[in-house]
Amino acid sequence: MSGGVQGGYAPPVLSGQPSPGRRGLRWLVAATVAWGVLLAGLTWWSVRHDPPTVREQRSLDQSGPVVDRAVGELLAAVGRDGVPAIVPDRLDRGCRITPMDAGAELTRGVEVVVAGDDAGGLLRRMADRLPAAWRAGVRTLGDGPVLRADAGEFVAVEGRSTGPGRVLITATTGCRPVGAGYRAPGTAGAERESAEVTRSLARWGGATGPVEVVAAPCPAGGTARTAYAEATGGSAGRPLASAFRDAADGTPAVRDSADLYALRSHPAVLAERVDGRVRVAVTTGCPA
Structure with a gap:
């Protein structure tokens, strides 16, 4: 009888020696577990240290103070170019964050009255005075000049004319989780x-x-x-x-x-x- 392996005959597996298929499966399971642990660790670190990447990661009680500070920046940017007034804040509930989750949107703003009818001039001067990080700019669209800026934390700023010599500049959160809710700044000293x-x-x-x-x-x-x-x-x-x-x-x-x-x-x-x-x-x- 020759020493060659007979066709169709599988060589025996020694006792205790894992099959190649079983050994590959163990490596796959181990790699999957390691990847899951790594991903969980990165997620934990990101939640606690990284800035938000979408506005849904900041609730209304967290984004509300950003809007409040934006209103102060807008008032300062008016300077002596007009007569300002803070408009009452508006809180719109019932917007949808996801099909299953409802939220709310906070809007605050500043109204300004100027001597002439040059709303675009006022908006451009305000854009120049706003913080550089806001990247404020004014573009002329079909309905007139529009100021747009980013106040941070996904708070959008927009200003436009509302009539002859009148401008309204708003800061809005977009739809956010309510969280603990918005708490307006104190009004003592008025x-x-x-x-x-x-x-x-x-x-x-x-x-x-x-x-x-x-x-x-x-x-x-x-x-x-x-x-x-x-x-x-x-x-x-x-x-x-x-x-x-x-x-x-x-x-x-x-x-x-x-x-x-x-x-x-x-x-x-x-x-x-x-x-x-x-x-x-x-x-x-x-x-x-």
């Missing part, structure tokens, strides 16, 4: 602004609503505040400027018409007549 609103509205008579105050932190320290309220009825024909003779102190108004009055004093005054109502906002802004 006695002067509130008193000016109350005094001026009293000159029209009629029914005066409650005074509300909104605030934002200034980049160089301190707090900006806007107090606002409305009056209905009263002296419909009284000029808006008549209520601010004391506040003006010889300072010429930036705007003085039947329906809009803007005074760049300290604090700044913005009054508007709409549908038989007079709305007054008195603002202490941020230094440039």
Whole structure:
């Protein structure tokens, strides 16, 4: 009988020696476990140390302060170019983060009234004064000049004209998990602004609503505040400027018409007549 292996006959496997297939399977299992451990470790490190890569990684209570600081930066960027007022914040609930998860979107902003109608000039000067990291710029689109910037943490800034001599610049979070919720900055120290609103509205008579105050932190320290309220009825024909003779102190108004009055004093005054109502906002802004 020859020593060759007979065709169709498998050589015997020695006892205790793993088959090639079993040995490869063990290596595959070991590599998979090692990769899983490595991936888990990298994920743990990323969550605790890396910046967010999508806005859904920052909840409303975490992104809200970024919006608040952005409002202060916008007020400082206005400088002496117009009369600013912080607009009340808006919290829109019910947006969808995923098909299964609902969230909320926070928007805050600054309204500015200028002497002329050059909204684009104001937006360009503001863009130049905003932090370099925001990469602010102004482009002219079909409906006019638009300022766009990134305030960080996926907070988008946009500004555009809302009418002759009027600009609105907003900072918004986009849809976020609510988390612990948004907590607005404190409004302590607004006695002067509130008193000016109350005094001026009293000159029209009629029914005066409650005074509300909104605030934002200034980049160089301190707090900006806007107090606002409305009056209905009263002296419909009284000029808006008549209520601010004391506040003006010889300072010429930036705007003085039947329906809009803007005074760049300290604090700044913005009054508007709409549908038989007079709305007054008195603002202490941020230094440039």
